[in-house]
Amino acid sequence: MLSNIASELRSRSEARKMFEKYRSITSPTVEIEIDFSGVVLISRSFADELCEIIDSLSNKVIMVNKSLNIDLTMKIVRKNRNTQRTYSLNGDVREYSDVESLTEFLCHF
Numbered sequence: 160m161l162s163n164i165a166s167e168l169r170s171r172s173e174a175r176k177m178f179e180k181y182r183s184i185t186s187p188t189v190e191i192e193i194d195f196s197g198v199v200l201i202s203r204s205f206a207d208e209l210c211e212i213i214d215s216l217s218n219k220v221i222m223v224n225k226s227l228n229i230d231l232t233m234k235i236v237r238k239n240r241n242t243q244r245t246y247s248l249n250g251d252v253r254e255y256s257d258v259e260s261l262t263e264f265l266c267h268f
Contacts, residue, residue, distance in 0.1 A: 171208035
């Protein structure tokens, strides 16, 4: 069981560190439980890495005590993991020489 984790999980490396001791376990009969008690925030990068790790394991991973925010973040990330992204490279590039002119531009939105 994974417990005593930080209240905010923001980086991919945090997800990897959580699973370091479980890398040697390859038996699909061993369940890994992640207890999210006390966790108030996970970033999308943490959630994406967590999905990657879970998908690579032969073990069953169970997540307990997830808040609605954690559950929603995991669902969004899982849904968008295999979605191909399209990028447009035809935007305008603007240069600003000081913070005031940048602030003035940003305040128009």
